[in-house]
Amino acid sequence: MERNRWYKDMVFYQIWPRSFKDGNGDGMGDLWGVLEKLDYIQSLGCDGIWFSPIYPSPGADCGYDIADYMDIAPEFGGMEAFGQVLEGCHRRGMKLLMDLVVNHTSDEHEWFQKSRRRIEPYTDYYIWRPARPDGKLPNNWDSNFEGKAWTYDEVRGEYYLHLFAVKQPDLNMDNPLVREEVKKILRFWLDMGVDGFREDVITYISKKEGLPNDHLFPIYKGMPHYNHGPHIHEYLAEFKRDVFDHYDCFTLAEAPLVWPKQALKYIDETQGQIDMMIQFQSQCADCLFTDYLPMPFSLRRMKHAFSQWQYKLAGRAWNMLYLENHDHPRIISRYGSERYWKESGKTLAVSYLFQQGTPFLYQGQEIGMLNWQPENAEMYEDVQTRYNYAHSNLKKTEKVRLRKMWRSSRDSARTPVQWDDSANAGFTTGTPWFYVNENYREINVAAQESDPDSILHFYRKAIALRKTLKSVRYGTYRDHFPLHSKLYVYSRETEGEHLLVVCSFADKPVKMKIPRSFDLASAELLLGNYENNSSILRPYECRVYRVQQ
Numbered sequence: 045m046e047r048n049r050w051y052k053d054m055v056f057y058q059i060w061p062r063s064f065k066d067g068n069g070d071g072m073g074d075l076w077g078v079l080e081k082l083d084y085i086q087s088l089g090c091d092g093i094w095f096s097p098i099y100p101s102p103g104a105d106c107g108y109d110i111a112d113y114m115d116i117a118p119e120f121g122g123m124e125a126f127g128q129v130l131e132g133c134h135r136r137g138m139k140l141l142m143d144l145v146v147n148h149t150s151d152e153h154e155w156f157q158k159s160r161r162r163i164e165p166y167t168d169y170y171i172w173r174p175a176r177p178d179g180k181l182p183n184n185w186d187s188n189f190e191g192k193a194w195t196y197d198e199v200r201g202e203y204y205l206h207l208f209a210v211k212q213p214d215l216n217m218d219n220p221l222v223r224e225e226v227k228k229i230l231r232f233w234l235d236m237g238v239d240g241f242r243e244d245v246i247t248y249i250s251k252k253e254g255l256p257n258d259h260l261f262p263i264y265k266g267m268p269h270y271n272h273g274p275h276i277h278e279y280l281a282e283f284k285r286d287v288f289d290h291y292d293c294f295t296l297a298e299a300p301l302v303w304p305k306q307a308l309k310y311i312d313e314t315q316g317q318i319d320m321m322i323q324f325q326s327q328c329a330d331c332l333f334t335d336y337l338p339m340p341f342s343l344r345r346m347k348h349a350f351s352q353w354q355y356k357l358a359g360r361a362w363n364m365l366y367l368e369n370h371d372h373p374r375i376i377s378r379y380g381s382e383r384y385w386k387e388s389g390k391t392l393a394v395s396y397l398f399q400q401g402t403p404f405l406y407q408g409q410e411i412g413m414l415n416w417q418p419e420n421a422e423m424y425e426d427v428q429t430r431y432n433y434a435h436s437n438l439k440k441t442e443k444v445r446l447r448k449m450w451r452s453s454r455d456s457a458r459t460p461v462q463w464d465d466s467a468n469a470g471f472t473t474g475t476p477w478f479y480v481n482e483n484y485r486e487i488n489v490a491a492q493e494s495d496p497d498s499i500l501h502f503y504r505k506a507i508a509l510r511k512t513l514k515s516v517r518y519g520t521y522r523d524h525f526p527l528h529s530k531l532y533v534y535s536r537e538t539e540g541e542h543l544l545v546v547c548s549f550a551d552k553p554v555k556m557k558i559p560r561s562f563d564l565a566s567a568e569l570l571l572g573n574y575e576n577n578s579s580i581l582r583p584y585e586c587r588v589y590r591v592q593q
């Protein structure tokens with residue numbers, strides 16, 4: 045029977061819980077805060093929420109180090125508040141996605157505590173290797189966050205592998221018992237009624253046998269031996285067959301370093317094991333693979349990334365569309381212009397919302413939140429930022445080093461959501477767990493609610509519009525001037541409806557360019573960010589036109 049792929053008609057909102065909204069005054073965002081804001085999320089036109097992890101966790105990686113998969117952290121409100129949020133979502137016709145983080149656990153998870161003591165059946169739940177007689181590490185792999193990927197554990201007298209922080213030991217997915225644990229976790233939440241999972245770095249879960257040294261990659265050494273590893277499709281197919289196929293749910297896989305052709309092995313609608321993929325290519329228009337290797341923004345690179353995924357997935361798989369999440373600095377500060385904050389915020393919205401796929405918004409994106417710029421590096425919280433700061437650009441001045449962090453750090457996008465211009469941006473009545481961006485008096489939800497021309501209202505309009513256009517769901521996509529360095533002009537075409545999206549990424553006026561086949565005279569302007577249109581596009585101007593045939 046053909047599955048009802050309801051996620052194709054939806055728009056999701058990502059909540060990074062610590063910084064969303066504090067409901068109990070302890071300074072930390074929580075589920076009571078989410079309950080207060082469900083109507084707001086729905087008012088954006090969002091039909092679902094993806095929660096970054098809300099499980100009990102020591103917080104070494106802000107919740108991506110899980111100590112108990114079948115509970116909700118008390119500081120977020122525990123199971124009771126979660127039940128209310130789930131019910132609140134479903135009552136509004138909204139879906140709820142959990143974050144499944146099973147490449148690794150916290151080192152404080154009971155499994156790791158037992159594994160390091162060789163208590164059965166946990167002995168082989170993680171990837172342990174003995175120390176080598178020559179004193180070298182088991183192999184030359186790097187962790188993604190904190191130096192080498194191996195840490196010696198005194199209790200067990202062996203090294204364990206951690207592809208992320210020291211406190212995030214990797215699970216041994218080759219052990220069938222570990223895969224059974226994953227299935228138990230999935231069923232637990234699905235039986236409770238959650239609607240699907242975002243699967244954290246899921247393409248890392250199968251490591252090459254023998255864990256060989258890597259002689260290929262200059263950075264992230266080891267990646268070719270664990271990303272898209274030998275059993276990845278087998279394990280994902282097993283989760284699908286044993287669990288997902290028995291529920292009306294969907295899966296979204298995070299995949300660092302993946303191209304469309306490879307992605308199709310996972311998400312092809314007839315043969316794939318999962319439904320959608322978070323790719324990083326479109327995050328690399330101003331950097332080389334990681335935000336820590338910045339380059340000047342290139343519109344061509346951005347268009348190329350978007351278009352590749354639009355063309356290659358068409359008719360075979362479904363795109364996940366996003367500009368921001370908790371792992372990257374804010375998009376206006378990167379691809380747009382802080383000077384043309386409002387204009388570029390709207391243009392960025394239009395640049396992705398009319399593509400084919402399911403859009404995701406990250407909290408604060410809808411009001412155009414900008415990068416946080418701390419005064420000194422001690423203010424950073426994020427484990428990856430701290431490590432990078434301590435180990436890179438050591439010969440540069442403090443000022444330069446700090447600026448580089450503003451541009452690269454995940455913390456740039458992790459400050460509390462700016463709800464209004466009261467103390468702490470209305471995020472908490474207590475002392476916020478993290479710094480509030482000082483621009484909250486100008487950029488906040490309340491101010492934008494009362495301004496019909498705000499970025500917030502523009503997102504509402506754009507989302508509402510996308511839902512009325514059949515070409516957005518079904519139409520073919522075409523990028524008309526891929527080499528143009530200032531304009532992004534794409535069309536979506538289906539029988540009877542031809543949509544043209546024009547976005548300027550220039551801070552100066554640019555002559556409008558449209559494809560010959562498109563008749564502007566009979567076109568209707570559905571959306572734009574300036575009044576009085578002419579053939580000259582003003583800085584960061586965007587327009588959405590429709591021709592009905």
Ligand code: NOJ
Pocket residue numbers: 105108145208244245298370371
């Ligand atoms: C990807 C998550 O999005 C990120 O926040 C996390 O630090 C790593 N995976 C490790 O879980």
